[in-house]
Amino acid sequence: MLPSGKPSCKVFYAKDPLKIVRAQGQYMFDEKGEKYLDCINNVAHVGHSHPYVIKAATKQMELLNTNSRFLHDNLVQYAQRLTATLPEKLSVCYFVNSGSEANDLALRLARQYRGHQDVITLENAYHGHVTSLIDISPYKFNQLGKDSKKEYVHVAPSPDIYRGKYREDNPDPASAYAEEVKKIIEETQKNGRKIAAFIAESMQSCGGQVVPPVGYFQKVAEYVRAAGGVFIADEVQVGFGRVGKHFWAFQLQGEDFVPDIVTMGKPIGNGHPMSCVVTTREIAEAFGASGLEYFNTFGGNPVSCAIGLAVLDVIEKEDLQGNAMRVGNYLLELLAEQKEKHPLVGDIRGVGLFVGVDLVKDKEKRTPATAEALHLIYKLKEHQILLSADGPYRNILKFKPPMCFTMEDAKHTVETLDALLTELEEATGMKTENNASTNVPCKRKTTEEGSQPEGASESIGHMNGAACRQENGIYSKKRSVPSKRIRT
Numbered sequence: 001m002l003p004s005g006k007p008s009c010k011v012f013y014a015k016d017p018l019k020i021v022r023a024q025g026q027y028m029f030d031e032k033g034e035k036y037l038d039c040i041n042n043v044a045h046v047g048h049s050h051p052y053v054i055k056a057a058t059k060q061m062e063l064l065n066t067n068s069r070f071l072h073d074n075l076v077q078y079a080q081r082l083t084a085t086l087p088e089k090l091s092v093c094y095f096v097n098s099g100s101e102a103n104d105l106a107l108r109l110a111r112q113y114r115g116h117q118d119v120i121t122l123e124n125a126y127h128g129h130v131t132s133l134i135d136i137s138p139y140k141f142n143q144l145g146k147d148s149k150k151e152y153v154h155v156a157p158s159p160d161i162y163r164g165k166y167r168e169d170n171p172d173p174a175s176a177y178a179e180e181v182k183k184i185i186e187e188t189q190k191n192g193r194k195i196a197a198f199i200a201e202s203m204q205s206c207g208g209q210v211v212p213p214v215g216y217f218q219k220v221a222e223y224v225r226a227a228g229g230v231f232i233a234d235e236v237q238v239g240f241g242r243v244g245k246h247f248w249a250f251q252l253q254g255e256d257f258v259p260d261i262v263t264m265g266k267p268i269g270n271g272h273p274m275s276c277v278v279t280t281r282e283i284a285e286a287f288g289a290s291g292l293e294y295f296n297t298f299g300g301n302p303v304s305c306a307i308g309l310a311v312l313d314v315i316e317k318e319d320l321q322g323n324a325m326r327v328g329n330y331l332l333e334l335l336a337e338q339k340e341k342h343p344l345v346g347d348i349r350g351v352g353l354f355v356g357v358d359l360v361k362d363k364e365k366r367t368p369a370t371a372e373a374l375h376l377i378y379k380l381k382e383h384q385i386l387l388s389a390d391g392p393y394r395n396i397l398k399f400k401p402p403m404c405f406t407m408e409d410a411k412h413t414v415e416t417l418d419a420l421l422t423e424l425e426e427a428t429g430m431k432t433e434n435n436a437s438t439n440v441p442c443k444r445k446t447t448e449e450g451s452q453p454e455g456a457s458e459s460i461g462h463m464n465g466a467a468c469r470q471e472n473g474i475y476s477k478k479r480s481v482p483s484k485r486i487r488t
């Protein structure tokens with residue numbers, strides 16, 4: 001612990017952390033053998049400990065691991081397979097090791113391209129933990145105080161039609177938000193500065209599960225390119241089929257949109273540390289023309305490429321993209337019913353298996369229900385469902401489970417959430433529209449074990465009035481534990 005009392009590294013569920021010792025598919029198991037449904041880990045994209053991926057990794061590890069200074073078929077095959085999922089123009093891959101490395105390299109590519117320096121980023125954006133990226137991540141640098149924004153960084157409004165500057169009642173939010181970027185560019189140019197890049201996640205994750213209005217990226221790209229900058233699409237969280245309908249989330253904007261640089265990470269290696277930057281030949285050639293050699297010790301090694309190939313195989317063979325679409329649509333449907341029923345649910349948004357539930361204290365004012373979100377996260381954990389809360393107010397329940405998440409998992413999670421919301425609303429005096437389901441479901445079906453009894457619902461009467469506050473949360477210190485739990 002630091003003298004400030006604030007550690008810089010944190011764990012999930014700080015008051016009662018989990019020690020996970022193994023995982024399979026969409027389930028994680030703690031040291032006591034308790035089984036948890038994982039709605040958090042988009043890194044374990046094709047499922048935790050997927051045997052096909054493990055086999056590919058082991059096989060290659062037994063044979064050879066070197067670096068990209070030696071020729072290797074895996075590297076070539078992987079680059080071919082990966083670029084085949086992208087528009088033709090995006091044809092050059094740089095293999096690196098983390099999302100941060102990918103975005104840092106993307107900035108270097110963008111700056112080398114025209115010799116410009118400035119970057120436009122979105123409100124609440126997070127793009128990585130290295131210095132160059134903290135500088136363009138308002139989600140982080142805003143925590144450092146008022147003067148923490150660097151001169152070369154320009155922050156555009158988040159294209160959030162629920163909480164943002166232009167909302168669902170705006171006739172053309174895509175143009176309205178893009179105009180804001182245009183204004184920034186004009187202002188920057190007046191001050192003699194030059195735009196190197198606009199960077200955005202294709203759907204904002206930490207920023208609050210924001211789905212940009214269709215057409216926004218096209219307009220932004222037009223303005224940014226006219227200023228000599230490039231469009232960087234950060235697909236670190238949302239890529240590799242998670243949105244269901246498309247392999248890449250930027251494709252939700254329409255076929256007429258192609259970014260200049262795409263960065264990838266997290267799901268790419270199903271937990272193996274690898275990542276990638278893909279760009280156009282023109283940008284890559286400008287980078288090469290600097291005369292500076294690019295070398296990365298681990299990037300693109302034969303083991304990482306074997307794993308990358310295996311992940312692509314599994315996505316295809318198990319139709320995980322189709323699954324994300326089907327289960328994601330079902331999850332959205334179930335959650336939409338919760339929005340009708342619960343005063344705490346202000347908005348449901350997302351695509352495929354990337355979904356956010358925006359919790360509010362007041363539907364009209366859209367006041368973020370931060371403490372309530374934290375409370376629900378802890379209560380869900382008691383029911384062995386792992387979910388996180390994020391967004392600028394930490395009030396958005398965030399679904400980004402492994403892609404093997406099933407209809408049954410979606411139903412079980414929403415039923416549990418429904419009952420917990422009802423209990424919370426009753427305890428805090430909020431009125432639920434339809435009190436049909438007030439008990440936390442007692443039965444839990446799992447793919448491994450079929451249905452098994454689980455703990456009955458517990459009262460949260462302690463929530464009433466004198467709520468027990470911990471940090472900014474309102475969960476009780478005396479959190480009761482389900483009477484029976486699934487053992488494995």
Ligand SMILES: Cc1ncc(COP(=O)(O)O)c(C=O)c1O
Pocket residue numbers: 098099100101103126127128129201205206234236237265266
């Ligand atoms: C959108 C986005 N980009 C980049 C990163 C950085 O990735 P990494 O932690 O692998 O460096 C993250 C990490 O959370 C992220 O969410």
